[in-house]
Amino acid sequence: MNNALKYDLQRLLARVQPQSLLLVGEGAYRLGAGYLSEHPDCAWTQAHDLEQLIAANAEQPYDLALVVDALEHTDKSEALAMLARLRDVLSRQVIVVVPVGETVPGSASSWVAEDLIAMGMYRAGVYEEERRTLHVYCFDLYDYKPTPDWLNARYWAHPELFDKYWW
Template identity: 25%
Template sequence: MAEQNVITSMLDDLSQEQPIHTALCIGQQIDQNASIQWHHFNVTDFLSLPFTQRYDLGFVLFDTDEMQTINDTQKAQLLVKLRDLMAKRIVVVSKLSDEKLLRSLGFTQLIDKTAHDSDFALWQFNILTYKHVPDWFNSKFWANPENWDKFRW
């Protein structure tokens, strides 16, 4: 029951940042929020699913019995397809042993693993906050329009 409360409060927090209308869940059937249209898939169905739409949220539970049977390659394929094609934002509930895979795919940790004694971690990927744009990456430092009539390049 506590897990459902955590998922509900997390969905409320994510909805406040960006509206969530459609969500994709892999690993377990979740229907926590009635305002969100949920679509559930198992791993094999999802990996063979053609791209038809981009969902607002992808929710993956690596801590279920179904997910224990897949290997790291299938986990990486699932996350990459979800990240690159299917979802704008992804939340992953995983074991601590999946940290290396998730970090290598650009996920950031939501719950510090040292703050609890359980073998789980909560990760997210949001394309809007994935990379901070550096100050030098703008037209001010590239085109130099103030020098167009002064120097011959």
């Protein structure tokens, strides 16, 4: 893996400081090992495929899921289901490292940026390797959609005022 990618992922992990970490894919442990060695109190689980991910049902969602070398080796419909499960059920934040816009030899699926943006993710970086270009996409449940200013009690009906005012 690219040294800049490793460094930036370490910075992302240090910023998030997860207390629980779900590692998905062959390369996820290699990239998360530095954080895990510095934080031995961090609970972590590793899943290599969709079946192991389904078996990784946790009582509480993981603070962070790191997905590396998994999506491109999985059928696209299964990979989208895996991402949706990570985003909706298993984790509060998701970091995905995937080659985008190209077919990698030996891969089961090809990805475009719109696939990941449609899942509510944003691109955090692009990294060149010898044979491919890796993109890092992130999803954070808490900054996914800011609360609009109109979403407050001032703009909604108040039953206690029904007989006093006509709108």
